[in-house]
Amino acid sequence: MESPTLTENRPYTVPPFAKECLEAAGEAWHAAHDHAFVQALADGSLDSDRFRFYQMQDARYLEAFADATSIISTRCTDPDDKLWFIEAAQMAVVVEQELHAGYGEELGYDADDVAQLELTPNNRAYQNHMIASAHTGSLVEAVAAITPCPWLYVDLGQQLEAEMGEVPESHPYAEWLEMYRDPAFNEYMDHLLERLHRFAVAADPAARERAKELFVLSVRYEWMFWDQSWTKQEWPV
Template structure:
C-alpha cells in the first residue's frame, strides 16, 4: 500500500508559512464544508465542476511547460505524466459527473470562464513562461497539495464517505493514496529546485505560491456565489 502521509520538505514549509491564514481559509471555505457534508446544492457543484475542467486544461499546459524546461529525461517524463493525470484521470471524474449533471465536453468547451478562473489560469501560465523553474513549480503546487491535504483531513474527520453521499467520487479521489504519492513527488521537485535557487528566486516563488493559494480560495468562492461577469 502507498504511504498515505504527506511529507512536507523545508521549502514547502516556508511557502506554507508565507500564506499565513490564507491556507486555512482555503481549506475551510463554506463551499468545502457543504461539499463534505453533502449539503452543497447540485447547481453549485455543477458550476464548480465545469469551471474546474477548464482550469485543468491550463494546469496541463503548465506541467507541459515545466517538462520542457527540465534537463533530466526522468524529470521531463514525470511532468508529462502529471499533465496526463490532469487530462485523463481527473477528466474521468468530470465526465462521470457530467452524465449525472447534464453537461458534456461540448458544453465545457463553450463555457465562459469566470473572472476568478481566468485570472488564476493567467497567473499560472505567465509564471511558468516568465519565472524561474522554482517559481513555475511553486505556482502549480498549491492545487494538488491543498486538495490532497483536504481529502486526507476530511477522511480523518468524517471517515470514508458512504456510497450514497452525493459527492462520494470527489471525496474518494482526493483521499486516495495514489494522489498522496503524486503530491509528495511534486513537493520533492519543489524542494530540489529550491536547493538550486538563490534567495531572491526563492522569495518570488513563495509569493507565486501565496497568490495561487489565494486563487484556490477564490475558486471555491466563485462556485459558491456562481460568479458572473459584472459587465
C-alpha cells in the same frame, strides 16, 4: 470543519522549502479549508447547481494546469523531471477528467458544453497566473505556482477522511471525496514537493522569495475558486 495545523504530520514528506511556502500561505490555506463551499460539499448539503458550476469551471482549469506542467517539462534538463511533469499533465487531462465526465452525465453537461463555457474572472486570472509563471519565472517559481492546487486538494481529502471516516454510498459527492483521499496521491506529493525543494536549492534567494509569493497567490486563487462556485460568479459588465 476544523482546519488542520500547519505542523501536523502528513503521510508524505514535506521538505524545508515546501514548509516555508506553506507557512507563508498559512492564513489563506486555512481559509481555503474552511470555505462554506467546502463545508457544504463535505456534509452533502451543497446544491447541485453550485457543484455543476464548480465542476465545469474546474474542467477548464485542469486544461490550463496541464498546459503549465507541459511547459515546465520543456524547461527541465533532467529526463526524470521532464517525464514526471509530462505525466502530471496527463493525469490532469485524463484521470481527473474522468471524474468530470461521470458527473457531467449526472448533472447534464458534456464536453461540448465545457469547451463553450465562459471562464469566470477568477478562473481566467488563475490560469493566466500559472501559465505566465511557467513561461517567464524560474523553475522554482513555475513549480511553486502549480503546487497549491494538488496539495490543497490532497490535504483536504485526507482531512475529511480523518473527520468523516468511510464515505456513505448515499453521499451525493462520494466519488469526489473518495478521489482526493486516494493514497496514490501521497506518492504524487512526495515527487512534487521534492522537486519544488530541489529547484529552490538551485535557485538564488530572490527567486526563492518570488516562488513563495507565487505559491501564496495560488492558494488565494484556490480560495477564490471555491468562492466563485459558491456565488456562481459572473462578469460584472
